[in-house]
Amino acid sequence: MEPLDLPPYTGEPVVVVGNGPVGQTTALLLARWGIPTRVLDHRPARDLVGSRAICQHRDVIDVWDSVGVGQQVADEGVTWDLARTFYREHELFSVGFTDAGRSPFPPFVNLSQCRTEELLDEQIAATALVDVHWAHTATELRNADQAVEVDVAPADATAEGAATWRAPYAVVCAGARSEPIRDCLEVSFDGRSFDDHFLICDIRADLPGWERERRFYFDPEWNPGRQVLIHPCPDSTYRIDWQVPAGFDVEAEAASGALDARIRQIIGDVEYEIVWRSVYRFQSRCADQMRAGRVLLAGDCAHLYAPFGARGLNSGVADAENAAWKLAFVLRGWADERLLDSYHTERRAAALENLDVTTRTMDFLVPQTEQARRHRQDVLDRALTDPAARADVDSGRLYESFWYVDSALTTPDPTRTPATRPPRGQAPSPGAGVLLPDGPVIDPESGRPARLRTVCRRGLTVLVVDDRDVHLVRDAVRDVVAAPVAVHGLAELDPSRSLLASLGTRSGEAWVIRPDAAVSAIVSASDGAAVAAAVRRTVAC
Numbered sequence: 200m201e202p203l204d205l206p207p208y209t210g211e212p213v214v215v216v217g218n219g220p221v222g223q224t225t226a227l228l229l230a231r232w233g234i235p236t237r238v239l240d241h242r243p244a245r246d247l248v249g250s251r252a253i254c255q256h257r258d259v260i261d262v263w264d265s266v267g268v269g270q271q272v273a274d275e276g277v278t279w280d281l282a283r284t285f286y287r288e289h290e291l292f293s294v295g296f297t298d299a300g301r302s303p304f305p306p307f308v309n310l311s312q313c314r315t316e317e318l319l320d321e322q323i324a325a326t327a328l329v330d331v332h333w334a335h336t337a338t339e340l341r342n343a344d345q346a347v348e349v350d351v352a353p354a355d356a357t358a359e360g361a362a363t364w365r366a367p368y369a370v371v372c373a374g375a376r377s378e379p380i381r382d383c384l385e386v387s388f389d390g391r392s393f394d395d396h397f398l399i400c401d402i403r404a405d406l407p408g409w410e411r412e413r414r415f416y417f418d419p420e421w422n423p424g425r426q427v428l429i430h431p432c433p434d435s436t437y438r439i440d441w442q443v444p445a446g447f448d449v450e451a452e453a454a455s456g457a458l459d460a461r462i463r464q465i466i467g468d469v470e471y472e473i474v475w476r477s478v479y480r481f482q483s484r485c486a487d488q489m490r491a492g493r494v495l496l497a498g499d500c501a502h503l504y505a506p507f508g509a510r511g512l513n514s515g516v517a518d519a520e521n522a523a524w525k526l527a528f529v530l531r532g533w534a535d536e537r538l539l540d541s542y543h544t545e546r547r548a549a550a551l552e553n554l555d556v557t558t559r560t561m562d563f564l565v566p567q568t569e570q571a572r573r574h575r576q577d578v579l580d581r582a583l584t585d586p587a588a589r590a591d592v593d594s595g596r597l598y599e600s601f602w603y604v605d606s607a608l609t610t611p612d613p614t615r616t617p618a619t620r621p622p623r624g625q626a627p628s629p630g631a632g633v634l635l636p637d638g639p640v641i642d643p644e645s646g647r648p649a650r651l652r653t654v655c656r657r658g659l660t661v662l663v664v665d666d667r668d669v670h671l672v673r674d675a676v677r678d679v680v681a682a683p684v685a686v687h688g689l690a691e692l693d694p695s696r697s698l699l700a701s702l703g704t705r706s707g708e709a710w711v712i713r714p715d716a717a718v719s720a721i722v723s724a725s726d727g728a729a730v731a732a733a734v735r736r737t738v739a740c
């Protein structure tokens with residue numbers, strides 16, 4: 200990981216509770232901003248069991264690239280670019296994925312969560328700024344004067360070493376079972392638990408033709424009335440996910456040979472080995488506060504979704520990035536502490552959108568009323584012959600980055616931002632609140648090839664469309680905020696002008712970009728007051 204070139208930070212470390220993927224990403228992103236962390240986890244060490252989150256989105260790989268693991272995730276993972284949906288033996292539709300820019304990363308990569316965690320661990324081991332304490336449990340967090348106090352106990356009750364750590368801020372990434380911490384912070388976690396059971400088997404087998412696509416089957420003859428999802432993974436491994444009846448007993452199925460028959464119904468008479476299997480149920484919940492004083496909540500600790508749509512870890516990584524740049528700005532004295540309120544509003548809005556999307560999917564997949572069951576059946580039957588009905592077949596809307604269109608940090612631009620999400624698989628048009636499309640540029644610092652988002656992730660950035668306006672914008676942003684602001688003419692970054700079409704820039708514009716590569720404003724470059732106000736607004740709320 201390349202840390203940013205910043206003056207040394209002399210304050211106390213931030214505490215990160217939980218060394219799962221969201222905690223790891225948070226710690227690495229803070230290290231990138233030069234902020235040290237103490238990370239604690241109550242497990243004795245990394246336990247690499249099962250695949251869990253396998254399906255990582257391009258924008259998340261991009262975040263991981265900023266801490267040195269994105270390229271490896273992309274290289275080691277299976278790239279897939281087609282999501283096919285079947286009803287019984289008929290293919291209803293397939294969805295590809297577009298990119299508004301020209302990212303070097305694929306739309307989705309499948310790699311086991313274990314491997315991702317290992318790659319993040321390697322980066323953590325290589326930085327002196329992350330201090331990991333395994334076998335330590337955070338038992339209580341308290342907001343105190345100018346600090347948060349974290350009571351830490353050795354996970355082994357017989358060991359010595361209970362202590363209270365003081366930190367300027369804490370980020371809690373303690374996963375789904377964080378009730379004790381949420382309770383002591385008086386954070387509620389409303390939602391529902393689903394009774395439906397799902398069986399996952401990761402099998403290793405040679406299945407030519409299946410390597411680059413996700414397959415979703417409604418009511419296949421080998422799982423009538425229910426659905427099956429199949430994902431390709433590295434090393435000729437496939438994740439098969441069946442909806443199974445209540446009372447399903449995987450041990451009994453394995454012993455009786457029914458599990459083997461279940462697998463063979465899908466893959467045929469092919470040799471295979473089971474790498475991992477698990478039966479799971481899930482919950483849909485969201486914390487009422489993602490900021491409690493000096494504590495931010497991120498990842499599964501703050502939200503839980505049904506897994507169809509791969510929104511769990513992907514959105515947890517987006518939480519981590521949002522939290523890290525805002526904490527860094529506050530700790531470095533570049534922004535007022537109120538900036539952290541926007542962590543709650545932005546990321547809770549993202550969580551509610553994810554809940555909404557995944558709940559709609561679950562209502563379609565696992566209807567809870569007779570009316571919903573009839574609707575599902577009717578839509579599927581009509582979709583066989585009526586292409587218009589296929590839009591109503593919900594086999595999971597895969598993760599998309601949230602738009603901060605309504606955020607207090609975003610200067611509204613009703614002329615550009617689409618009001619609703621584009622159809623499945625299509626990238627949104629660029630606009631205020633939306634992530635900047637990526638693409639190749641010349642790095643203004645080194646003169647070498649780079650990516651636009653990499654350049655923008657170094658701090659606050661203003662992209663100026665016309666060269667003649669660059670000096671006007673530099674004058675306008677001088678000293679308007681304590682944070683450094685980089686102003687770049689697009690011609691300097693993109694001499695061939697090949698990015699212009701994907702950005703959709705118009706002559707005379709200045710684009711203000713946040714450190715997480717989201718566009719926060721598009722204003723007239725010649726209106727110095729508007730440029731200054733938009734930059735100020737990006738770090739204040």
Ligand SMILES: Cc1cc2nc3c(=O)[nH]c(=O)nc-3n(C[C@H](O)[C@H](O)[C@H](O)COP(=O)(O)OP(=O)(O)OC[C@H]3O[C@@H](n4cnc5c(N)ncnc54)[C@H](O)[C@@H]3O)c2cc1C
Pocket residue numbers: 216217218219220221222239240241242251252253254255312335336337338372373374375376377380399479497498499500506509510511512513514515
């Ligand atoms: C079957 C399955 C499939 C999934 N597939 C996908 C997918 O394809 N894509 C996707 O995006 N998501 C997926 N998910 C969700 C994904 O696994 C989670 O969203 C992800 O693990 C959340 O990471 P986290 O770091 O927030 O929490 P966790 O991974 O749960 O890590 C929390 C950590 O905190 C530690 N901890 C807890 N309490 C304390 C404490 N008091 N003190 C110290 N340490 C503590 C725990 O030991 C743990 O290490 C899937 C989940 C499941 C179960």
